[in-house]
Amino acid sequence: xxxxxxxxxxxxxxxxxxxxxxxxxxxxxxxxxxxxxxxxxxxxxxxxxxxxxxxxxxxxxxxxxxxxxxxxxxxxxxxxxxxxxxxxxxxxxxxxxxxxxxxxxxxxxxxxxxxxxxxxxxxxxxxxxxxxxxxxxxxxxxxxxxxxxxxxxxxxxxxxxxxxxxxxxxxxxxxxxxxxxxxxxxxxxxxxxxxxxxxxxxxxxxxxxxxxxxxxxxxxxxxxxxxxxxxxxxxxxxxxxxxxxxxxxxxxxxxxxxxxxxxxxxxxxxxxxxxxxxxxxxxxxxxxxxxxxxxxxxxxxxxxxxxxxxxxxxxxxxxxxxxxxxxxxxxxxxxxxxxxxxxxxxxxxxxxxxxxxxxxxxxxxxxxxxxxxxxxxxxxxxxxxxxxxxxxxxxxxxxxxxxxxxxxxxxxxxxxxxxxxxxxxxxxxxxxxxxxxxxxxxxxxxxxxxxxxxxxxxxxxxxxxxxxxxxxxxxxxxxxxxxxxxxxxxxxxxxxxxxxxxxxxxxxxxxxxx
Numbered sequence: 211x212x213x214x215x216x217x218x219x220x221x222x223x224x225x226x227x228x229x230x231x232x233x234x235x236x237x238x239x240x241x242x243x244x245x246x247x248x249x250x251x252x253x254x255x256x257x258x259x260x261x262x263x264x265x266x267x268x269x270x271x272x273x274x275x276x277x278x279x280x281x282x283x284x285x286x287x288x289x290x291x292x293x294x295x296x297x298x299x300x301x302x303x304x305x306x307x308x309x310x311x312x313x314x315x316x317x318x319x320x321x322x323x324x325x326x327x328x329x330x331x332x333x334x335x336x337x338x339x340x341x342x343x344x345x346x347x348x349x350x351x352x353x354x355x356x357x358x359x360x361x362x363x364x365x366x367x368x369x370x371x372x373x374x375x376x377x378x379x380x381x382x383x384x385x386x387x388x389x390x391x392x393x394x395x396x397x398x399x400x401x402x403x404x405x406x407x408x409x410x411x412x413x414x415x416x417x418x419x420x421x422x423x424x425x426x427x428x429x430x431x432x433x434x435x436x437x438x439x440x441x442x443x444x445x446x447x448x449x450x451x452x453x454x455x456x457x458x459x460x461x462x463x464x465x466x467x468x469x470x471x472x473x474x475x476x477x478x479x480x481x482x483x484x485x486x487x488x489x490x491x492x493x494x495x496x497x498x499x500x501x502x503x504x505x506x507x508x509x510x511x512x513x514x515x516x517x518x519x520x521x522x523x524x525x526x527x528x529x530x531x532x533x534x535x536x537x538x539x540x541x542x543x544x545x546x547x548x549x550x551x552x553x554x555x556x557x558x559x560x561x562x563x564x565x566x567x568x569x570x571x572x573x574x575x576x577x578x579x580x581x582x583x584x585x586x587x588x589x590x591x592x593x594x595x596x597x598x599x600x601x602x603x604x605x606x607x608x609x610x611x612x613x614x615x616x617x618x619x620x621x622x623x624x625x626x627x628x629x630x631x632x633x634x635x636x637x638x639x640x641x642x643x644x645x646x647x648x649x650x651x652x653x654x655x656x657x658x659x660x661x662x663x664x665x666x667x668x669x670x671x672x673x674x675x676x677x678x679x680x681x682x683x684x685x686x687x688x689x690x691x692x693x694x695x696x697x698x699x700x701x702x703x704x705x706x707x708x709x710x711x712x713x714x715x716x717x718x719x720x721x722x723x724x
Contacts, residue, residue: 216502236510260356283410323522368408453497
């Protein structure tokens with residue numbers, strides 16, 4: 211079980227409660243006070259509060275325990291704020307923005323926490339915001355470090371005291387909790403379990419119970435009136451006093467008679483399970499330990515404190531997409547693995563098919579050798595090959611013969627294969643001047659290539675090069691160009707309108723591209 215320590219101190223003493231988490235709550239092992247040294251009059255040195263707490267904890271065998279610290283209402287600034295309608299995730303930023311304008315001494319680095327109360331008339335939220343100076347937080351951390359403990363939470367004391375009765379306060383009744391401490395009293399008005407109006411007052415330095423009770427009664431009246439104004443006229447229906455009959459019976463009787471409302475005493479230690487040591491050594495003033503016990507109960511039950519200055523409400527962090535990316539990468543890896551397996555199986559299948567085809571080819575080759583038909587087929591293939599055109603060579607020749615891109619640009623190239631009589635290439639594009647047409651025709655013409663042009667047309671709608679190029683190149687079969695007579699009789703091939711072997715290539719490439 212995890213051990214917890216709840217701690218609070220004032221000018222005179224530190225109060226400590228030690229407990230262990232258990233299923234459904236906390237078991238209190240120890241509850242005690244530690245007297246604190248007072249600052250020597252005339253001295254500039256502060257009293258060694260941390261050292262005194264460390265020695266007191268050591269006497270009870272305690273050190274390096276997770277520590278929850280309570281801070282009083284008088285140490286913080288608290289105000290009611292009303293915000294316009296905003297999404298819930300933007301509320302923390304808006305509350306701090308308004309607090310910077312309405313709080314008296316709020317610094318940019320001050321921790322600020324808040325609790326939403328109820329919707330306002332504009333559809334926004336009423337909130338109770340509390341802020342503590344960063345300097346005071348630093349002093350608390352230093353004191354705890356000197357005491358040998360680490361602070362895990364810094365909770366506002368009235369809220370911690372109310373947490374002790376949370377399971378009894380879900381009836382929406384308006385109550386006031388009175389918690390008498392050494393020099394102060396916390397007067398907290400709640401509706402149900404929701405703290406609405408916390409107030410801390412200074413108690414007179416007297417020992418007479420009657421005088422003390424009347425002082426608390428007077429401050430209680432003021433608190434109830436202020437809360438009534440805050441709540442639109444709603445009155446306190448019950449008073450709860452943390453304490454016992456020995457020390458607080460006079461206060462209970464006075465409040466009942468003067469205010470005519472029900473009053474009940476609640477011993478905080480009766481709200482928790484006590485270990486043997488805690489039962490044997492219960493504190494003299496049990497009511498002063500209510501906030502500490504409330505913090506332990508919240509922590510043991512996994513309930514975040516309503517106000518925690520070390521973990522204030524903030525805009526939610528952007529979602530961490532690393533897990534999504536990891537899952538996506540894993541899924542992609544699985545897909546690739548499956549795809550790789552499929553491809554590999556396909557390759558194996560193709561390998562088997564290739565082997566079968568090789569066997570079949572071998573069988574067919576044997577049959578071909580035994581037949582006379584291959585001789586005739588070979589002659590036919592030789593004749594066809596003699597008249598075949600290598601188109602890549604022809605396109606390379608055209609690219610070399612054309613002038614540079616500043617002078618000519620091809621927009622369409624059509625290639626046609628004409629059996630027996632040769633082939634034909636049609637070029638369409640633009641040139642920079644009319645004389646360029648003849649230059650191109652002369653460059654493309656030789657004994658195997660006859661060039662026929664349409665003379666060119668001027669197109670004023672074009673920008674830059676405005677002369678239209680339309681040239682036809684007749685390509686004679688290589689065999690036809692061997693004897694001079696064959697070249698002469700070949701002539702220009704007939705203009706076929708749509709031969710089956712034609713290739714048409716729209717082109718934006720410029721002439722002369724190398």
